[in-house]
Amino acid sequence: MQSLIAFIHWNVDPEIFHLGPLSVRWYGLMFATGFLFGYYQGEWMFKFEKLDTRWLESLFIYLIVATVIGARLGHVLFYGWDYYSQHPAEILKVWHGGLASHGGALGIFIALILWSRKVSKRSVLWVLDRVVVPTALVAALIRTGNLMNSEIYGVETSLPWGFIFERNGETVAKHPTQIYEAFSYLATYGVMLFLYWKTNLRKREGLIVGVFFIMIFLSRFLIEFIKEDQEAFEATMSLNMGQWLSIPFVLGGLFLVLRALKRPDVNYPAK
Secondary structure (H helix, E strand, O other): OHHHOOOEEEOOOOEEEEEOOEEEEHHHHHHHHHHHHHHHHHHHHHHHOOOOHHHHHHHHHHHHHHHHHHHHHHHHHHOOHHHHOOOHHHHHOHHHOOOOHHHHHHHHHHHHHHHHHHHHOOOHHHHHHHHHHHHHHHHHHHHHHHHHOOOOOEOEOOOOOOEEEHHHOOOOOEOOHHHHHHHHHHHHHHHHHHHHHOOOHHHOOOHHHHHHHHHHHHHHHHHHHHEOOOOHHHHHOOOOHHHHHHHHHHHHHHHHHHHHHHOOOOOOOOO
């Protein structure tokens, strides 16, 4: 029956072009585009709040370093330790793919604690409420990069929008879970924009980041049910690694939202 349905045959080259040993891949382009847009959106937000834009320059550096290191170590430790412990040099080859959003989120959180103490002298929740606005779009672009890499897709499906990832040798259609997640993150981005620009809820510290955690990681938790296991050990688990790692973020998001709703607005002086 499946052969009678016109599925989407996907065989995109993940590499855009290369010059000698240097290659430019769609994944890296999406990653860089997301950070570039995030910087400009952060600039608009800082100007809107009459903040020193030099803060943004240091914040941008903290975020780039934390995201790459955290996401890479998250993938290495949570998903591929058996391999990377035997091939440690491969840990540094980020351009080959292999970044975990949960590790990236943890890395960003640690970096923002340090930045808040050294630079802004404000609550870490204050900066988190602003950072997550463009982060949702960055996450959508990264999932688009996963699609271009033909990686992190779902289980077999008979739905007409199923993708046959031919580059991986697949002969049956699979759920394009990268697209499902990208759309979920775009929806989150829309909500973040509304909460920041159209309401005063940005003054309720922790509310925007709380909503972000709930929307991003709840969608991730649900989509994981139709996603193929990334590592063999996940086949023996009631929930896979991505789902177990998502639960604390969802619960933390609920706590932050309830906490913010019970507390008064916080008004910092412009700097």
